[in-house]
Structure formats: structure tokens, C-alpha cells
Amino acid sequence: MAEELKNIVLDYVTKEYLEDDSEPLTYETPLISGGIVDSFSMVSLKRFLENKYAISIPDDEATPEAFDSVNKIVSLVERFLAKK
Amino acid sequence: MAYSDKIRETYLNQLRGIREAGLFKQERFIHSPQAADIEVEFPAGSPLKKVINMCANNYLGLSSHPDVVQAAHEGLETRGYGMSSVRFICGTQDIHRELEARLTEFLGTEDTLLFPSCMDANAGVFEAVLTKDDVIISDRLVHASLIDGIRLCSAMHDTIKHSDMGHLEEKLQLHADKRFKLVVTDGVFSMDGDTAKLDEMVAVCEKHDAMVLVDESHASGFIGKTGRGTHEKCGVVGKMDIITTTFGKALGGASGGCVSGRRELVELCRQRARPYLFSNTIAPVVVAGVLKVMDIISKSTERRDKLERNAAYWRKGLTEAGFALKEGDTPIVPVMLFNAKLAQDFSRALYDEGIYAVGFFFPVVPQSQARIRTQISAGHETRHLDKALDAFVKVGRKFDILGKTKQEIIAKYGM
Numbered sequence: 001m002a003e004e005l006k007n008i009v010l011d012y013v014t015k016e017y018l019e020d021d022s023e024p025l026t027y028e029t030p031l032i033s034g035g036i037v038d039s040f041s042m043v044s045l046k047r048f049l050e051n052k053y054a055i056s057i058p059d060d061e062a063t064p065e066a067f068d069s070v071n072k073i074v075s076l077v078e079r080f081l082a083k084k
Numbered sequence: 085m086a087y088s089d090k091i092r093e094t095y096l097n098q099l100r101g102i103r104e105a106g107l108f109k110q111e112r113f114i115h116s117p118q119a120a121d122i123e124v125e126f127p128a129g130s131p132l133k134k135v136i137n138m139c140a141n142n143y144l145g146l147s148s149h150p151d152v153v154q155a156a157h158e159g160l161e162t163r164g165y166g167m168s169s170v171r172f173i174c175g176t177q178d179i180h181r182e183l184e185a186r187l188t189e190f191l192g193t194e195d196t197l198l199f200p201s202c203m204d205a206n207a208g209v210f211e212a213v214l215t216k217d218d219v220i221i222s223d224r225l226v227h228a229s230l231i232d233g234i235r236l237c238s239a240m241h242d243t244i245k246h247s248d249m250g251h252l253e254e255k256l257q258l259h260a261d262k263r264f265k266l267v268v269t270d271g272v273f274s275m276d277g278d279t280a281k282l283d284e285m286v287a288v289c290e291k292h293d294a295m296v297l298v299d300e301s302h303a304s305g306f307i308g309k310t311g312r313g314t315h316e317k318c319g320v321v322g323k324m325d326i327i328t329t330t331f332g333k334a335l336g337g338a339s340g341g342c343v344s345g346r347r348e349l350v351e352l353c354r355q356r357a358r359p360y361l362f363s364n365t366i367a368p369v370v371v372a373g374v375l376k377v378m379d380i381i382s383k384s385t386e387r388r389d390k391l392e393r394n395a396a397y398w399r400k401g402l403t404e405a406g407f408a409l410k411e412g413d414t415p416i417v418p419v420m421l422f423n424a425k426l427a428q429d430f431s432r433a434l435y436d437e438g439i440y441a442v443g444f445f446f447p448v449v450p451q452s453q454a455r456i457r458t459q460i461s462a463g464h465e466t467r468h469l470d471k472a473l474d475a476f477v478k479v480g481r482k483f484d485i486l487g488k489t490k491q492e493i494i495a496k497y498g499m
Contacts, residue, residue, distance in 0.1 A: 019245075040234075041224070043242045047258055 005077060009070045012048055017041060027070040042067050049073070055080040106424060107447075112440070117148035118337060120463045124440060136468050138441040138458045140337075143306050143415050144377075144387045145463025147337035152376045156338075159372020167365045171198075172354075175365030183371050186378045187344055190312060191304075191329075192321040195350040198371075200363045202301050202330035202341030203229040208357030209297070209326060209343050210237035214266060219259040222268035223247065225276070227299055230268055239266075246273075249284045256292035265294035266325075271303035271314030275449050275457065277416030279307070282318035295325040301341075302416065305334035306388040306462075311381055325349065331370070336377040340366045391415055391462040394469060398460050401473045406487035407480060415460040418444075419476070420453070422490060423497035427454035430479055437475035452499040 006027055014025055017037050031037040037045070046062050049055070057080060066076050102108050112126040118140055123132045146152055159179070169175035180198060187196040199205040206229040210220065216238040222230065225246045234241050242259065244251040252267065259265055267289055269280045282298065289296050300313040308316025315324050326345035331338060343353050353360060381387065395415040402409055408420040421427045427443030434441055434456070445454035460469075480486045485493050 038243075040222075040231075040241045041243045043240055044255065044258060047242075051258070 002074065002078065005074050006070055008052070009049075009073050009077075012045065013037070013070065016044060016048075025070065027074075029070070030068055031070075032064040032068050037067070039064055045073070049077055053077060053081060055084065106428070106445075118142055119148050120145070120461060120465070120468050122440065126435065133435075133438070135435065135438050135440040136464075136472055138439055138460075138472055140459060140461065141302070141333035142337050142461050142463060143302075143334035143391055143459070144381065145391075145461045146334070146377055146380065146387070147463075149380070151380065152336055152373050155376030156369045156373040160369045163368035163372065165369065166367055169365060170361065170363065171365045172361065177365075177368060177371070179368060179371045179375065180365065183375055183378070184342070186375065187342055190378060190382065191300075191324075191327050191344045192312060192315070193324065193327060193344040194347040196342050196344040197350050197353050197357075197360065198366050199341045199343065199357075199360055200366060201332065201339060202299070202328055203232075204359035204363060205328040205341045205343045205357075206230045206233040206299065207236060208233065208359040209328060209349075209353055210234055210239065210266075211358070212353045212356040213326075213349050214239040214264065216240075217263040218266065219262040219264075220266050220268055221252065221255045221259065221294075223270065223273075223280070225273050226268055226270050227274060227301070230270075230299055234268070247278070247281055249281060249288055252285065253288050253292070256288065256294055260292070265289075265292065266297055267294050268297045269299070271298045271300040272307060272414050272416065274302050274416065275418065275444065275455075276410045277412040277414045277418060277457075278410070279303075279314055279317065279412070279414060282314055282320050282324075286318075286320045286323045296323070297326040297328070297345075298324055300327050300329040301333055302414070304329040305377075305381055306391050307414065310385055311388040331374045331377075335381075336370075336373045338370045338373055340370055340374065387462040391460065394462065394464050395460045397466070398458070398469050398473070401469065402458075402476065405473065405477050405480065407476070407485075408488070408490060408493070410455075417458045417460065419456045419458060420490065420493075421456065421485065421497075422452050422454055422493050423499065424454045426483065426485075426493075426497045427456060430456060430483060433479040433482060434475055437478060439472050439475040441472075452494065 046057055067073055112124050114122050114124050115132055116123040120137055122137045124135055125132055163177055167175040184196040210233045214237050218239040220234050220239050220241045222243055223246055224243045242255055244255055256265060272279055303313040305311045307314050315321050326349055328343050331340040343350060399417050410418040421430055424445035427445050431443040441456050441458050444457050
């Protein structure tokens with residue numbers, strides 16, 4: 001599950017935010033602090049995850065820190081999935 | 085004393101950091117009216133130098149047009165210097181409403197409201213018409229003033245890749261549950277000079293029940309066959325829900341801007357938009373000048389036609405000389421240099437050759453996208469463009485970038 005989730009998030013972030021000539025992402029690439037994703041554009045990633053996994057991530061948990069890498073995003077989603 | 089040494093040192097350190105990063109902006113003092121030929125003091129204290137201006141937003145060459153200056157004089161005589169009031173107390177003159185009506189007719193909308201600037205129009209419009217139940221979807225390259233206005237609004241905000249209509253459609257589907265969806269774009273993008281695909285955007289928005297807002301600051305007066313803007317060029321006049329634009333560029337270049345569009349949205353701005361409610365009315369002298377500009381551009385397309393010819397001539401000359409340009413067909417022609425220091429050195433060398441054109445680099449444009457943004461005017465004659473082209477070629481040879489690709493220039497000068 002964790003590997004599948006990681007790949008889904010990595011794939012979404014790559015398609016959504018990267019330009020064609022960008023360096024490929026890793027699970028640890030800093031997304032927000034690295035300037036790849038701005039805080040506005042984070043909204044679509046949050047909504048994508050909420051819709052796909054039928055979870056609700058409150059705004060105070062959807063922080064730039066929590067969304068700063070694929071691994072961190074996966075941890076956040078897993079935490080909410082465990083609460084279901 | 086509240087302003088302690090510690091406070092002063094903190095701010096001095098910030099300024100030092102800006103200088104050390106090579107991002108400190110140095111103003112050049114112009115001692116003449118705005119025109120193709122200007123007299124400049126640079127660096128400060130230097131003797132005046134006559135140069136050709138290749139970086140003004142004076143697209144139609146109307147900033148110092150004698151008829152506009154004369155109309156401004158007459159406005160000063162008949163309506164006074166200032167109004168000492170916001171619009172809704174005692175700051176609305178007959179000419180303010182006259183200009184709003186003229187703009188409504190010109191832009192093909194239902195109503196118009198003047199603002200002190202387009203920055204203010206963009207700062208006020210979102211908060212006035214949207215709530216937390218709505219979503220704003222903006223192109224990732226929209227102007228900073230739109231971003232600031234969106235930040236002031238409680239609506240959700242998402243973005244799309246630049247001019248990617250497929251991505252827009254995906255986002256409209258993602259946010260289908262929102263009360264209202266407002267799609268936001270520039271008409272002409274100020275840094276790249278390309279044009280929004282408003283016809284495709286309108287089609288997608290109609291399918292998904294979304295409104296469109298377009299900032300026409302770099303389009304009003306000259307884009308489209310009669311200069312009405314990007315919506316005219318794309319064949320969608322009457323389909324824009326909100327247009328914001330400025331009088332500070334092609335339309336006389338003094339100051340002021342407006343929100344124009346659906347009657348109810350404009351009226352809500354009149355009631356709620358904070359930069360409108362809490363800023364002084366536009367000075368009568370400016371309104372009188374813009375009214376004359378509207379007369380000039382409504383009677384003839386001569387100036388926008390000349391601008392189109394000038395821009396094509398300039399772009400062709402630079403292309404044939406071997407410069408790397410951003411593609412487009414507007415009077416904004418970015419000469420790509422990629423490296424920030426090269427852009428600054430190139431600008432300085434151009435100045436020594438009598439050409440005024442400034443370098444743009446991060447954070448104004450993305451990293452490794454540094455450039456000289458040239459802007460063409462109907463005020464330029466062929467002799468101006470030829471002299472500027474000679475200077476660009478001479479400086480281009482000096483830095484050995486003619487005929488070089490992006491990769492070759494980056495290999496030589498770095499990112």
C-alpha cells in the first residue's frame with residue numbers, strides 16, 4: 001500500500017507541477033521549500049488526495065511542512081487513512 | 085527613541101542582502117517627457133545622455149502626445165487639480181462617469197468602475213465578488229497584482245500550467261462542487277509577450293459554468309483589429325465577465341485603472357472594493373487626458389497599426405541577427421540571455437551605445453530565464469529601430485551570443 005501510495009503521489013506531483021525539461025523528482029525532493037510547488041498550487045494536491053482516498057485533511061494539518069516531500073505527504077495520508 | 089540601532093542594523097542587513105544577491109534596483113532619472121527619445125541621468129550625478137527608450141509601456145506613443153497634454157490642461161482649468169475626496173463622498177465629477185461610459189463602450193462590457201490603478205482594481209475585485217464557497221483558478225504566470233488580490237480574498241485558489249486549457253478543464257472538474265468558479269488570466273503576459281487563448285478559455289468555461297477575468301493592462305488600446313484588446317483578437321468580445329486594465333500604459337501612461345464587466349459585479353465593486361472605497365478619486369487632469377486618448381483611438385487605428393508594423397520589423401531584425409527571442413506577435417519582445425549578470429551587463433553596454441533597455445532576472449522571471457525585455461511603441465520611427473538594432477548587434481557580438489542556442493549561452497555564462 002505504502003509503495004503504491006508513494007508512486008501515485010509522485011506521479012501526480014510530476015504531472016501537475018513539473019515542466020517538461022525539469023529534473024525528475026525523488027521521494028525526498030523538497031517540493032515547497034525547494035520552490036517546485038507554491039503554497040497556492042498545493043490546493044489541488046490536497047483536493048486530489050481527499051477525493052481519491054475519501055479523507056478530509058483539515059487546513060491546519062495541510063501545512064507547507066507536511067506537503068514538503070512525497071514521503072511526508074504519504075505519511076500524512078496514511079495517518080488519515082488509519083483514522084477511517 | 086523607538087528606532088533603535090538594533091532595528092536600523094536589521095534593515096541595513098536586509099538591504100545589504102539585496103545588494104549582495106545582485107537584486108538591488110537602481111532608478112535612472114529621466115529629465116524629459118516620456119517618448120522614444122529621452123534624456124537620462126545615469127548613474128546619479130552623471131551628465132544628461134540622449135538615448136532611445138526601448139522599455140516603456142508607451143505602446144501607442146500617447147504619453148506626451150500634444151492633444152492629450154492639451155486636453156489635460158483644459159481639464160485642469162475646468163475641473164481643477166484635485167477633489168480632496170473619495171468617489172462616494174464628493175469625489176465623482178461628470179467626467180468620471182463619462183470616462184466609465186466610454187470604457188464600457190470600448191471594451192464591450194456592461195459597466196465600468198475607475199480605480200486609482202490597475203493594481204488597486206486587482207486588489208479589490210476578488211474580495212468584492214467572491215466568498216469562501218468559491219474557487220479562483222489562475223494561470224501560473226499572471227501578474228503579481230492579481231496574486232495579491234487573490235490573497236486578499238477568502239475563496240480557494242488553485243493554478244494551471246501556463247495557457248494549458250487541458251489542465252484548466254481538469255481543474256474545473258476537480259472544483260466542480262464549488263459555488264462559483266472564476267478563471268483568471270492576463271490578456272498579454274507582461275514578461276513573455278504571449279497572448280492568452282481566450283477563445284478556448286471561454287469555450288471551456290462555458291462548458292463548466294465558470295466566469296472569466298482577464299487583465300488587459302498590456303493589451304488595451306492596441307491588441308485586436310481596433311485595439312479593444314485580447315478578447316477582440318480572439319473573437320470573444322462580450323463574453324468577458326470581468327476585465328481589469330490600466331491607463332498607465334498605452335492609454336496615456338499617467339495612472340489609473342478600472343474594473344469593467346457584468347453590471348452586478350461592477351456595482352458590487354462600487355459598494356465593497358476597499359481600494360476603491362478608501363482611495364482618493366482619480367485626479368480630474370488624468371481623467372481629461374484619458375478621455376482624449378479614447379477619442380484618438382476610437383477615431384482611427386493608425387497608431388495601433390503602426391505599432392503592429394514596428395513590432396514585426398523589430399522582431400524580424402532581431403531574429404535575423406541571431407538573437408534568442410520568446411515567440412509572440414505583441415510589442416513585448418523579450419531578448420533571452422538566461423544569465424542574470426549577463427542581462428545586467430548587456431543592458432549597461434546598450435546604454436553606452438545610447439539604448440535604454442533594462443535586464444529582468446529572478447525573482448521577476450524564473451531562474452535561468454534572464455532577459456532584456458524590449459517594448460515597441462508607435463512613437464518609434466524606423467530610424468529609432470534601426471539604431472537600436474545596430475546597438476543590439478554590436479553588443480551581441482561583444483558578448484558573443486549571436487546565433488547561439490540557450491544551451492550554448494548557458495554553457496558560456498552559466499544559469
